Amino acid sequence: xxxxxxxxxxxxxxxxxxxxxxxxxxxxxxxxxxxxxxxxxxxxxxxxxxxxxxxxxxxxxxxxxxxxxxxxxxxxxxxxxxxxxxxxxxxxxxxxxxxxxxxxxxxxxxxxxxxxxxxxxxxxxxxxxxxxxxxxxxxxxxxxxxxxxxxxxxxxxxxxxxxxxxxxxxxxxxxxxxxxxxxxxxxxxxxxxxxxxxxxxxxxxxxxxxxxxxxxxxxxxxxxxxxxxxxxxxxxxxxxxxxxxxxxxxxxxxxxxxxxxxxxxxxxxxxxxxxxxxxxxxxxxxxxxxxxxxxxxxxxxxxxxxxxxxxxxxxxxxxxxxxxxxxxxxxxxxxxxxxxxxxxxxxxxxxxxxxxxxxxxxxxxxxxxxxxxxxxxxxxxxxxxxxxxxxxxxxxxxxxxxxxxxxx
Amino acid sequence: xxxxxxxxxxxxxxxxxxxxxxxxxxxxxxxxxxxxxxxxxxxxxxxxxxxxxxxxxxxxxxxxxxxxxxxxxxxxxxxxxxxxxxxxxxxxxxxxxxxxxxxxxxxxxxxxxxxxxxxxxxxxxxxxxxxxxxxxxxxxxxxxxxxxxxxxxxxxxxxxxxxxxxxxxxxxxxxxxxxxxxxxxxxxxxxxxxxxxxxxxxxxxxxxxxxxxxxxxxxxxxxxxxxxxxxxxxxxxxxxxxxxxxxxxxxxxxxxxxxxxxxxxxxxxxxxxxxxxxxxxxxxxxxxxxxxxxxxxxxxxxxxxxxxxxxxxxxxxxxxxxxxxxxxxxxxxxxxxxxxxxxxxxxxxxxxxxxxxxxxxxxxxxxxxxxxxxxxxxxxxxxxxxxxxxxxxxxxxxxxxxxxxxxxxxxxxxxxxxxxxxxxxxxxxxxxxxxxxxxxxxxxxxxxxxxxxxxxxxxxxxxxxxxxxxxxxxxxxx
Numbered sequence: 001x002x003x004x005x006x007x008x009x010x011x012x013x014x015x016x017x018x019x020x021x022x023x024x025x026x027x028x029x030x031x032x033x034x035x036x037x038x039x040x041x042x043x044x045x046x047x048x049x050x051x052x053x054x055x056x057x058x059x060x061x062x063x064x065x066x067x068x069x070x071x072x073x074x075x076x077x078x079x080x081x082x083x084x085x086x087x088x089x090x091x092x093x094x095x096x097x098x099x100x101x102x103x104x105x106x107x108x109x110x111x112x113x114x115x116x117x118x119x120x121x122x123x124x125x126x127x128x129x130x131x132x133x134x135x136x137x138x139x140x141x142x143x144x145x146x147x148x149x150x151x152x153x154x155x156x157x158x159x160x161x162x163x164x165x166x167x168x169x170x171x172x173x174x175x176x177x178x179x180x181x182x183x184x185x186x187x188x189x190x191x192x193x194x195x196x197x198x199x200x201x202x203x204x205x206x207x208x209x210x211x212x213x214x215x216x217x218x219x220x221x222x223x224x225x226x227x228x229x230x231x232x233x234x235x236x237x238x239x240x241x242x243x244x245x246x247x248x249x250x251x252x253x254x255x256x257x258x259x260x261x262x263x264x265x266x267x268x269x270x271x272x273x274x275x276x277x278x279x280x281x282x283x284x285x286x287x288x289x290x291x292x293x294x295x296x297x298x299x300x301x302x303x304x305x306x307x308x309x310x311x312x313x314x315x316x317x318x319x320x321x322x323x324x325x326x327x328x329x330x331x332x333x334x335x336x337x338x339x340x341x342x343x344x345x346x347x348x349x350x351x352x353x354x355x356x357x358x359x360x361x362x363x364x365x366x367x368x369x370x371x372x373x374x375x376x377x378x379x380x381x382x383x384x385x386x387x388x389x390x391x392x393x394x395x396x397x398x399x400x401x402x403x404x405x406x407x408x
Numbered sequence: 409x410x411x412x413x414x415x416x417x418x419x420x421x422x423x424x425x426x427x428x429x430x431x432x433x434x435x436x437x438x439x440x441x442x443x444x445x446x447x448x449x450x451x452x453x454x455x456x457x458x459x460x461x462x463x464x465x466x467x468x469x470x471x472x473x474x475x476x477x478x479x480x481x482x483x484x485x486x487x488x489x490x491x492x493x494x495x496x497x498x499x500x501x502x503x504x505x506x507x508x509x510x511x512x513x514x515x516x517x518x519x520x521x522x523x524x525x526x527x528x529x530x531x532x533x534x535x536x537x538x539x540x541x542x543x544x545x546x547x548x549x550x551x552x553x554x555x556x557x558x559x560x561x562x563x564x565x566x567x568x569x570x571x572x573x574x575x576x577x578x579x580x581x582x583x584x585x586x587x588x589x590x591x592x593x594x595x596x597x598x599x600x601x602x603x604x605x606x607x608x609x610x611x612x613x614x615x616x617x618x619x620x621x622x623x624x625x626x627x628x629x630x631x632x633x634x635x636x637x638x639x640x641x642x643x644x645x646x647x648x649x650x651x652x653x654x655x656x657x658x659x660x661x662x663x664x665x666x667x668x669x670x671x672x673x674x675x676x677x678x679x680x681x682x683x684x685x686x687x688x689x690x691x692x693x694x695x696x697x698x699x700x701x702x703x704x705x706x707x708x709x710x711x712x713x714x715x716x717x718x719x720x721x722x723x724x725x726x727x728x729x730x731x732x733x734x735x736x737x738x739x740x741x742x743x744x745x746x747x748x749x750x751x752x753x754x755x756x757x758x759x760x761x762x763x764x765x766x767x768x769x770x771x772x773x774x775x776x777x778x779x780x781x782x783x784x785x786x787x788x789x790x791x792x793x794x795x796x797x798x799x800x801x802x803x804x805x806x807x808x809x810x811x812x813x814x815x816x817x818x819x820x821x822x823x824x825x826x827x828x829x830x831x832x833x834x835x836x837x838x839x840x841x842x843x844x845x846x847x848x849x850x851x852x853x854x855x856x857x858x859x860x861x862x863x864x865x866x867x868x869x870x871x872x873x874x875x876x877x878x879x880x881x882x883x884x885x886x
Contacts, residue, residue: 081652082755082786104654126596139604140573153844161753163570163785163825165559165608166833166840167867168849172572172604176597193654223627223693256697302596306514325595326515357594378598381588385855386600392851405599 012066018056018366019049020066027071029185033152036183039065040150040396047400048183050121051092053113055179057293057363059403060370067183069120075099076186077160083191084143084160089120089184105191108135110288120184126176129288130226130249133324135192142171144188149181150395162190173389179400180408181393195251198225200280201264202247203272204240211244212309215323217267218248222260224324225249228287233318233333237286246272246323247287249280290320295331296365297341299348302327303357311351316344329362341368349376375405412497413453417474421456421498424466429504431455440481440499444546445489445832447748447802452479452499459504461579461587461617468615469585471498477861478583480611482523482554485546487749488830490558490610494865500615502553508532509618516623517576517593522553522616526560529621538623541568544826545734553616559608561826563659563733566784567692568624570826572607579618580606583862593620605852610828611863613856627692630658631702632720632729635709639684640664640779642713644759646687647783649708651756655701658692660784661733667740667778667791671732674739679732680716687714687783688729736780737791744776744793746801750809752816753825756786765815766790773808775801787825788816814839829867837869 008025016023026032039046046065047055069090076086080103087096094115097106110129111117117127123145128137135141144158147170157170174184201218205211211229219227226249230238235245246268250260261274275283292298303311305326312319312328321328336344345361352359358376377383383406390408393399402408422430431437432454441451458464471478477496483503484491493499502523509519513536518529526547529540543562544550550560556578561570568574577591591603606613637643640662647660663671664685672679679686687709691701706717720726732739740747754762763779766788770777781789790812794805813823817839824833837846850868853860 079755079757081648081757083651084755132595136569136573139601140569149848153848155848156841156845157848159753159822159840160820161755161786161822161825163561163565163753163782163787164822165570165826165828166823167829167837167845168852169559169572169604169608170848170852172601172607173852175604176601181600193656196654223625252694253697253700255700256694259694259696300596302594304512304515304517304593327595356592358592358596358598360596360598376598379589381586382590382599382602385588385590385602388855389600389602389852392855393848408599 012062015052015056016049016066018062019052019059020047020062021064023049023066023068025068025071029146029148029154032067032148032183032185033154035065035067036148036150037152039398043396043398045398045401048089048120048124048179050118050124051116053116053293054121054125058361058374063400069118069185072185078103080105084162084188085191086160086186086188087119088186089118091119093117093119093122100191101194104194106194107141107189108192109138109141112289112291112293119187123175123184123187124177124179130228130284130322132327133227133322134225139172139175141189142175142187143190145171145174145184146186147174147182147184149393155182158188160188178404180390180404181399195225196253197257198249198251198277198280198284199257199261200247200249200275200283201261201268201272202238202240202245202275202283203268204235204243204245206243208244208313209309211246212323214246214268215248218246218264219324221263221267222250225251227322227324229321229323230287230290231318234290234320238283247283249284287320290329292329292331293363295333295363296335297344297368298329298331298362299345300327300329300360300362301348301352301357303352303355307355307357311355311357326357335365336368338368338371342371345372377406413476414474417470418454420470421454421467424470425456425458425463429457429459431457440484443481443484443489443491444487445492445748445830446746447806448489448492448831450493452493453497455499455501457501457504461581464500464581464615464617465585465587467500468581468583472584472861475859475861477864479863480553480557480615482551482557483525483549485550486554486558486830487751487827488824488832490828490830490863490866492831494831496864502551502615502617505617506551513538515593517620518623519618519620520552521618522551522556524552526550526552526555533623534626537626539626540621541565541574541624542571545737552619552621556607556616556619557609557611558826558828561782561787563661563782566660566782567656567658572604574622575603575607575619576622577620578603578606578616580614580616582614583857583859591620608828610830610866612853612866614862629692629695629698630726631691631698632726633689633705633709634718634720634729635687635689635714636680636683636716637685637687637714640763641760643685643687644763644783646709646712646714647759648757649712650689650705651784653704653708655691655704657784658690659688661688662686662779662781662783663733663736664779666743666776667736667780670739670743670778671736673742675728675732675735677728677732683715688733733780740778740791740793745795745797747791747793748805748809749789749791750812751787751789751825751827752813752821752823753785753787754816754819754821756784758819758821759783759786762788762815762819766812769808769811773804775804775808777808782825785825786821810836831866834865834867834869837867
């Protein structure tokens, strides 16, 4: 650790302890490269920590060395006229967007609590929120990446331009790899203009079926920004306690907003309410920040969009369903014994599987975490390729070991 | 041409694909000696036209046993020599696996065999108000498998993204014949994003035989403008203003003087022959929003120097503009016996700089270069005209292309926006990527193809190999 100086190597504190025993805070990719070479030689497992919101929920045991990118949090370049930004992985999505907003632009990927989600975690743990419906996820917006791989090699993929097919797509390989293939140091994104106006239609329903039918009508008729159905446990936050709330966001110029507002009220048979500007933003933030990492047991379903209502039917938990995407986050409120948690997860998986989908656990409380499988196993053929990929990119097996799909 | 393949193996392959599925006569193989990158030519020893994934798998197993390399091919419309056989005696063409298997409107998905033609997918769903977004200019012929290999784009990718944003799952036959299902039909992925790795891998991971694609809802309406400018500088200025204003058009395409003339001769669009450049600007979305957006676009185009901004009056006029744009390459055939095109990318704000460079290169090499390109993305398509019958012209055309690409990279851009590296630009890869980057890419390739038998000699230059492709490997006069 001598190379970094004593002030940047320390014992893990509070929340960090769930993820790592010791923490280092390198200043640049070269220092990370040194650390990786040392860890490979000594067989020490390491992992990038982000802001601890992903890793601490899914690691069964801490790694020896946590890499905090707290000191690598600069925006290297923002080119407003090119709609691109280059940022170090340690900056939070919130801080990045605060800077972009000065040019009326944004990175339209909206993880829960963007101020405590780093860009590195956004990419590595594939976080996404309501805007995935209209803007895609980090997968769709990441146009370039730097990471430090095995042997301390600093690897660059993609580039700074919005369209680029030179070389293999290392952004896709690193995206959603949960830190198991290397340490992401820089991400390059295409960004988007902030829409001129934004409004929200909120439509409460007593029955889930009716809510999803209403959502389907909106989806069919309007080019929405996002479309959610939240279960009664969450609906209180949107003034619809005890009901299933359809929350549809739309954006555009005043004419487009007016038209979509009118149309959505018609489609909701007059039951809905329209919120504009500040109120709309508040509802949006509440929706984005529904926190599924805090519960004793939470998961994300991915199924065919039309199968979402049947999949979520009679789920004993609260959910936020991204109705246009076929994706839903689900949380149990009460603590679970390991037995009952395993049973619940098995039932959820079976539901997802029945509709050609799958399920990933987002968080589980510490007593039950060790006995649960977080990732859905892919097909045998795909898993074999994934094992080869892990072996190729991490021959020493040090990057966030034993945390990912199939024990990778 | 005498086949280098053991006759017994040829028999075995014929038994798998049937006699109608194998082509081994030299005269018939000539059609397959190049794709849209016509500078280099090399015919395969045999061509196979399998009809099913089982046939593809059995073929690859047989080739694997003998250690024989192969090159996959869709419709052969690629522009970077991706389907050029280099040390690969067997070509596997997916054109007979062209079925659209299932259309699922409720979930906005379509499942197709990889030989399905791009435009056929949209044609199959448009009556219900849907479309498949990536729309390369060759979409009347090119296949979904080829699009997946090249991660193809098209004019409307400015708003809707390229192929990788629209492919959810693929069935891939690995070079040893194993069939793997990657991804699926749902949005999230289990484990590593191997679908994302396969899209854009230019046939070097095996043969994609099936894919699940996203469908998009047709926007309520379009407004397509033809803006005429005195020069390319003012046209690029308009592009920057529109993009920076927060409007995201469906497409912004530019054609310069040379292209305008060729296109007008071919399609009689009525372009102003005195114009230095035109932009085709297409807005799409809700009818109610167009009035405001349209007037802003017209205003910005005029402020940037447009002499005239015309709105396509009806669908027929709109289609004529797109026909002119998408068939511009074909129209250029009238200007010179041969052409090659590049598809370098620059940050949008550097468009005026790169266009100046292209004009200097044109003078330096004494070759005409036309420009027709995706201005909104900064994705160039300089069309370099030459005559291969004249001594030295091929080399000059290649040299001009290399200089342009080098300038793109120096401006912070890329060697290719949508055509792929293929055989054409493999020598330029070190301009963009370090030896470590390339080594990591090679490690990724070996995950799928450890023996490098799928489309060898593409994308990644061999370490230590001579990376300068000074002249075409072999030229066959047409």
